[in-house]
Amino acid sequence: MSEQNILLKVENLKMHFPAESTWFGKPTKFVKAVDGIDFQIESGKTFGLVGESGCGKTTAGKCVLRIYEPTEGSIYYQGTDISKITESQLKPYRRSIQLIFQDPYGSLDPRQSVGSIVREAVLADGKKKAEADVKARIEELLTLVELDPSMAGRYPHEMSGGQRQRLGIARALACEPKLIVCDEPVSALDVSIQAQIINLFESLQEKLGLTYLFIAHDLAVVRHIADTIAVMYLGHIVEMMDAGELYANPCHPYTKALLSAVPVTDYYTEQKRSRIVLEGEVPSPIHAPSGCPFHPRCRHAADLCKTQMPPLVDQGGGHFVACHNY
Numbered sequence: 001m002s003e004q005n006i007l008l009k010v011e012n013l014k015m016h017f018p019a020e021s022t023w024f025g026k027p028t029k030f031v032k033a034v035d036g037i038d039f040q041i042e043s044g045k046t047f048g049l050v051g052e053s054g055c056g057k058t059t060a061g062k063c064v065l066r067i068y069e070p071t072e073g074s075i076y077y078q079g080t081d082i083s084k085i086t087e088s089q090l091k092p093y094r095r096s097i098q099l100i101f102q103d104p105y106g107s108l109d110p111r112q113s114v115g116s117i118v119r120e121a122v123l124a125d126g127k128k129k130a131e132a133d134v135k136a137r138i139e140e141l142l143t144l145v146e147l148d149p150s151m152a153g154r155y156p157h158e159m160s161g162g163q164r165q166r167l168g169i170a171r172a173l174a175c176e177p178k179l180i181v182c183d184e185p186v187s188a189l190d191v192s193i194q195a196q197i198i199n200l201f202e203s204l205q206e207k208l209g210l211t212y213l214f215i216a217h218d219l220a221v222v223r224h225i226a227d228t229i230a231v232m233y234l235g236h237i238v239e240m241m242d243a244g245e246l247y248a249n250p251c252h253p254y255t256k257a258l259l260s261a262v263p264v265t266d267y268y269t270e271q272k273r274s275r276i277v278l279e280g281e282v283p284s285p286i287h288a289p290s291g292c293p294f295h296p297r298c299r300h301a302a303d304l305c306k307t308q309m310p311p312l313v314d315q316g317g318g319h320f321v322a323c324h325n326y
């Protein structure tokens with residue numbers, strides 16, 4: 001992988017939120033939502049970020065979008081570190097990195113028609129455009145997300161969840177982004193609709209050369225779409241590898257447990273495999289355990305795991321694992 005093909009490179013990213021403070025406002029405790037993660041995404045590829053709710057996926061995505069200014073670390077977008085630059089310096093990147101989230105309903109103005117929602121996004125760059133071009137662009141965007149252009153006169157509440165998500169995608173595409181942060185974009189949809197939206201993401205990637213940071217709590221969702229997958233636990237990446245390798249050769253005990261909860265389609269495989277039931281709950285990131293964050297729930301935890309954080313090490317061929325037992 002040449003450096004030139006890397007669209008996004010995240011280094012030692014940390015986002016700590018103040019949780020408790022003294023009476024004069026000095027924070028004494030922090031929620032370490034993201035606590036030192038490294039990854040990179042090749043242009044035109046999909047990077048899947050998975051893990052249970054609360055592990056820091058959305059926070060990591062919001063740092064990439066620079067909704068948050070990270071506590072520490074770097075975010076190189078096309079080679080430029082955008083982690084600390086000012087809002088005016090960020091301007092050229094704002095349109096280039098777009099967000100699609102779980103249910104766009106909350107962000108859609110109920111009084112605005114589908115057409116005018118897309119129109120607003122088309123005009124958002126402030127450039128002067130002829131009315132005929134604007135109309136053509138709206139039609140083009142609706143067609144791209146496989147919504148009938150005749151839907152332009154409808155309102156968000158008249159649409160199904162899947163249609164609304166298509167509208168959310170059309171709105172994001174209006175900015176001609178290169179990178180899209182997809183934060184659990186199908187979690188709120190019925191399983192049958194989920195597959196349609198995933199297929200749409202894939203065909204848009206092919207047509208437009210898009211790069212995705214695809215966030216999901218469900219491994220079954222990312223297994224189809226991601227090229228590379230990182231598994232997060234309590235603000236850390238515990239395993240990262242090619243998507244195929246994840247299913248063939250999971251190494252981290254947490255990944256194994258997550259995988260064992262994903263249904264397989266083959267009946268015989270299903271009979272043979274054993275479920276690993278995770279005991280206990282995900283600890284709060286305010287009271288993160290010492291050493292390996294997973295050790296209180298790990299069946300293989302040794303003394304070292306309780307005191308020392310295992311580094312994320314390449315076990316060969318770009319398969320990274322953070323576990324003392326490897």
Ligand SMILES: Nc1ncnc2c1ncn2[C@@H]1O[C@H](COP(=O)(O)OP(=O)(O)O)[C@@H](O)[C@H]1O
Nearest residue numbers: 017031033052053054055056057058059060285
């Ligand atoms: N703005 C915030 N202020 C304080 N704590 C936050 C904030 N956003 C998220 N958190 C905390 O950070 C942790 C990670 O949250 P989040 O990134 O939303 O996880 P995920 O998207 O994986 O479910 C959670 O413990 C959450 O409560």
Ligand SMILES: [Mg+2]
Nearest residue numbers: 054057058059
């Ligand atoms: Mg989230």
